[in-house]
Amino acid sequence: MKKIIFAVLTFCLFSGFAELYPSRRYVELGFGAFAQGSQNAMPLKDIFKKKLVLDMSKISSNMSKSGFTTSVYANPEFHLAFNFASFGFGFYAQTEISARLNIEKELFDALADGVKPGKNYSSEGNIWAESFVSFAVPVRFNVGKFRIRVAPAVFAPVFYVPATTITSKAVNGNDGSVTISASAPIEIYTVGKFKGLVKDGKLSTDFVNNLDSSELSRDLAQSMGFDLSALVECPISDTLDLGGYANIPILPSRLKHKVSASAKLSVQTDSLLKVIMDDSKIEKEAEFSDAVYSDENYLVNRPLRLGVDCAWRPVGKWLTMRASGGMAMRNPFGKDFSIKSVYPEYRLGLELVGIGMFGLNLSTEYRKKVFAHTVGIMLNFRAVEFDICAAVSSATFIQSFKGEGLAAGASVKFGW
Numbered sequence: 205m206k207k208i209i210f211a212v213l214t215f216c217l218f219s220g221f222a223e224l225y226p227s228r229r230y231v232e233l234g235f236g237a238f239a240q241g242s243q244n245a246m247p248l249k250d251i252f253k254k255k256l257v258l259d260m261s262k263i264s265s266n267m268s269k270s271g272f273t274t275s276v277y278a279n280p281e282f283h284l285a286f287n288f289a290s291f292g293f294g295f296y297a298q299t300e301i302s303a304r305l306n307i308e309k310e311l312f313d314a315l316a317d318g319v320k321p322g323k324n325y326s327s328e329g330n331i332w333a334e335s336f337v338s339f340a341v342p343v344r345f346n347v348g349k350f351r352i353r354v355a356p357a358v359f360a361p362v363f364y365v366p367a368t369t370i371t372s373k374a375v376n377g378n379d380g381s382v383t384i385s386a387s388a389p390i391e392i393y394t395v396g397k398f399k400g401l402v403k404d405g406k407l408s409t410d411f412v413n414n415l416d417s418s419e420l421s422r423d424l425a426q427s428m429g430f431d432l433s434a435l436v437e438c439p440i441s442d443t444l445d446l447g448g449y450a451n452i453p454i455l456p457s458r459l460k461h462k463v464s465a466s467a468k469l470s471v472q473t474d475s476l477l478k479v480i481m482d483d484s485k486i487e488k489e490a491e492f493s494d495a496v497y498s499d500e501n502y503l504v505n506r507p508l509r510l511g512v513d514c515a516w517r518p519v520g521k522w523l524t525m526r527a528s529g530g531m532a533m534r535n536p537f538g539k540d541f542s543i544k545s546v547y548p549e550y551r552l553g554l555e556l557v558g559i560g561m562f563g564l565n566l567s568t569e570y571r572k573k574v575f576a577h578t579v580g581i582m583l584n585f586r587a588v589e590f591d592i593c594a595a596v597s598s599a600t601f602i603q604s605f606k607g608e609g610l611a612a613g614a615s616v617k618f619g620w
Contacts, residue, residue, distance in 0.1 A: 223351065223437070223439070223445055223515070224351075224435070224437045224445050224447050224513055224514075224515045225515075226521075227285070227287035227292065228584065228589070229285075229287065229586075229617070229619035229620055230286070230287055230288070230619070230620060231285070231286055231287075231619045231620060232283070232284070232285045232287070232617050232618070232619035233283075233284050233617070233618045233619055234282070234283050234284075234285075234615055234616065234617040234618070235281070235282050235615060235616055236280070236281050236591070236613065236614060236615025236616070237278070237279065237280040237281070237613065237614060237615070238277075238278070238279045238280075238593075238611070238612070238613035239276075239277070239278040239279075239611065239612060239613070240275075240276065240277045240278075240574065240576065240595070240597060240609065240610070240611035240612075241274075241275070241276045241277075241609055241610060241611070242273075242274065242275055242276075242574050242576075242597040242598050242599060242604075242608060242609020242610075242611075243272070243273065243274035243275075243598070243599070243608055243609060244267060244268065244272065244273050244274075244598045244599045244600040244603045244608055244609075245263050245267070245272055245608070246262075246263055246266075246608065247606045247607050247608055248607050248608060248609070248610065249607060260312065260315045260316040261316045263312060263316070264309070264312045264313050264315070264316035265316070266602075266603065267309055267312055267600070268309075268599075268600045268603075269309060270306065270309070270599070270600075271306055271307050271308040271309040271310075271311075271312070271327075271329065272306065272307045272309070272312060272329075273304065273305070273306045273307075273573075273599035273600075274304070274305050274599075275302070275303065275304040275305070275572070275573070275574055275599065275609075276301070276302070276303050277300075277301065277302050277303075277572060277574070278299075278300070278301045279298060279299070279300050279301075280298065280299050281296070281297065281298035281299075282296070282297045282298070283295065283296045283297070284296075285342070287344075290345065290346045291344065291345050291346075292342075292343070292344035292345075293341065293342065293343045293344070294341070294342050295339075295340075295341060295342075296339070296340040296341075296342055296355065296357075297337075297338070297339050297340075298337075298338055299335070299336070299337050299338075299362075300334075300335065300336045300338075301334075301335045302333065302334050302335075302572060303331075303332070303333035303334075303365075304331065304332055304333070304572075304573070305329065305330075305331045305370070306329045306330050306331070306370075307327060307328075307329035307370065307372050307386065308327040308328055308329055308372075309327075310325075310327040311325060311326070311327040311372050311373075311374055311384075314374060315374060315384075324373060324374070324375050324376075325373065325374040325375075326371065326372065326373045326374075327372050328369055328370060328371055328372070329369070329370040329372060329386070330367050330368060330369055330370060330544070331365070331367075331368050331370055331388055331390075332365050332366060332367040332368065332534075332540075333363070333364075333365040334361055334363070334364045334365065334504075335361060335362040335363050335364075336359050336360070336361050336362070336506060337359065337360055337362060337424065338357050338358065338359035338360075338506070339357060339358055339359075340355040340356065340357035340358075340433070341355065341356060341357075342354070342355040342433075343355070349438060349439060350436060350437070350438050351436075351437045351438070351447075352434070352435070352436050352437075353434065353435040353436075353437075354432065354433070354434045355432070355433040355434070356430070356432050357430070357431055357432070357433065358428045358429070358430055359428065359429050359430075359431065359457060359506055360395055360424045360427045360428050360429065360457045361393070361395060361427075361457055361459060361504050362394070362395055362424075363392055363393065363394050363395070364392075364393045364394075364459060364502070364504050365390060365391065365392055365393075366391060366393075366502075366535075366538075366539065366540035367534075367540045367542070367544070367545070368388050368389065368390060368391065369388065370386050370387070370388040371386070371387055371388065372384070372385065372386040372387075373385050373386075382472070383470060383471070383472045384470065384471045384472075385468065385469065385470035385471070386468070386469050386470075387466065387467065387468040387469075388466075388467050389464070389465075389466055389467075390464070390465050390466070390467045390492070391462060391463070391464050392462065392463045392464075392465070393459040393461065393462050393500075393502045393504070394459065394461045394462070394463070395420070395423050395424055395427050395457075395459055395461070396419070396420045396423045396424075396461065397419075397423070397461055401463050401495070401497065402463060402495045402496065402497040405493060405494055405495050405496075406465075406491075406492060406493060406495055427457050427458050427459060427460070428457060429453075429454075429455050429456045429457030429458075429504070429505060429506075430454045430455040431451060431452060431453045431454050431455075431505065431506055432451070432452050432454055433449075433450070433451045433452075434449065434450050434452070435447055435448070435449045435513070436448050437513070443516060443517045443518055444514065444515070444516050444517075445514065445515045445516075446512070446513075446514045447512070447513045447514070448510075448511070448512050448513070449509065449510075449511050449512070449513055449528070449530070450509060450510050450511075451506065451507065451508060451509040452508065453505035453506065453508055453536060453537065456503040456504055456505045456537070456538075457503070457504045457505070458501060458502075458503055458504075459501070459502045459503075459504060460499055460500070460501055460502075461497070461498075461499055461500075462497070462498050462499070462500045462502065463495060463496070463497055463498075464494075464495065464496045464498070465492045465493065465494060465495040465496070466492070466493050466494045467490075467491075467492050468489075468490070468491055468492075468493070469489070469490045470489050470490075471489075472489075502539070503537070503538060503539075504535055504538060505535055505536055505537060505538060507532045507533055507534050507535070507536070508532065508533040508536040509530060509531070509532045509533075509549070510530050510531055511528055511529055511530015511531065511549065512528065512529060512530065513526075513527075513528040514526070514527050514528070521557070521558060522556060522557055522558040522559060523554075523555070523556060524553075524554070524555040524557070525553070525554055525555075526551065526552065526553040526554070526555065526567075527550075527551070527552050527553075528550065528551045529548070529549070529550040529551075530548070530549055530550075531546065531547070531548050531549065532546070532547055532548075532549050532571075532572075533545055533546050534547075547572075547573050548570065549569070549570055549571045549572075550569060550570050551567060551568070551569035551570075551571070552567065552568050552569070553565065553566065553567035553568075553569075554566045554567070557582065557584075561583055561584050561585055562581075562582070562583065562584075563581070563582030563583075563584060564579075564580070564581060564582070565578070565579070565580035565581075565582065565593065566578070566579055566580075567580075570601075573599060574597050574598070574599055574609070575597060575598055575599070575600070575601050575604035576595045576596070576597040576604065576609075576611055577595055577596055577597070577604060577605065578593050578594070578595035578611070579593065579594055579595070580592065580593035580594075580613075581593070586620065587618065587619070587620055588616065588617070588618050589616070589617040589618075590614075590615075590616055591613075591614065591615045591616075591617070592612075592613065592614045592615075593611075593612065593613045593614075594610070594611065594612050594613075595610070595611035595612070596608075596609065596610060596611075597609035597610065597611055
């Protein structure tokens with residue numbers, strides 16, 4: 205009898221939980237935001253000090269072969285979802301902002317070895333940036349034992365900066381002074397007619413004062429692209445669920461306005477040794493010059509993504525172990541697409557839910573060429589749920605554990 209009771213309890217515990225992302229409410233309204241910033245030169249705790257000490261030898265030795273990389277990412281979002289046993293649908297809106305700068309390692313190696321008077325050192329890198337607004341209508345349904353979720357979406361980039369080559373230099377004067385500079389020809393494609401961005405050959409913010417929101421909305425609607433996200437999952441057993449995900453570009457967004465400019469950043473000091481000893485005045489200069497506004501068509505897609513996803517619940521629905529992996533391509537079929545636009549992505553995670561009102565989420569991942577290790581906390585009062593998370597990150601795996609970048613997110617969900 206005890207064996208029968210145990211078998212029944214075990215079946216009840218495991219059955220019905222093999223689903224990748226089970227919903228917690230029949231109706232849910234949610235708001236959230238996530239932001240991340242990272243670099244791989246030195247830990248933030250060493251940067252935010254009263255006296256900053258630059259150990260170029262240490263920075264160079266710890267830096268990966270890919271060189272110096274810094275990136276930012278932000279993603280505010282809103283969603284409304286209706287979830288039933290075999291069917292669900294909803295509405296999802298978000299804004300994404302991404303930017304990335306990379307400089308080859310050779311420049312830092314030269315600074316670490318000691319630049320010679322009167323000699324120039326140079327290396328290359330790249331920079332890109334983008335901002336998308338998107339609106340999706342996710343739909344979930346069952347076909348036999350398969351669960352299918354599709355999300356047709358329209359999107360438009362508010363601005364887009366194609367991948368551009370940067371030239372960086374280190375020049376050592378005969379007097380021991382050092383000038384480090386980086387320059388690049390920047391092209392900024394916009395969805396709106398922001399002619400006010402250019403004033404007397406320079407970039408200006410005066411256009412904000414004359415911004416017509418209705419005209420911007422019309423420009424966004426006219427430049428919309430279309431893509432399709434999908435997740436197909438299948439329960440392998442009562443505890444294991446396996447799926448495949450994809451984001452497929454269908455119709456690119458068309459931008460019609462461009463601002464071209466020359467960007468330059470320079471840092472000058474009277475002595476590199478004094479910089480290292482924190483005893484030198486540093487002069488910094490950043491400028492955008494030779495700016496020109498023009499009308500030019502440019503096609504942009506959101507990243508193409510393909511991969512697999514799985515969830516394993518070995519002891520019940522309160523413990524979920526997740527793993528996913530795949531590949532992504534930035535602006536596939538675009539003019540600036542290259543082999544550097546292709547990169548892998550993965551995520552490993554562990555979730556504890558249903559322990560009273562409390563939940564815990566631990567994960568490590570590589571997305572958008574950034575490694576991140578995240579701790580998240582959930583407080584679920586059924587009618588309202590609060591989620592917060594924090595992460596350390598970096599473009600280099602080893603350095604990501606040293607806090608060279610930080611990320612944080614928060615969301616609130618209402619429903620029943």
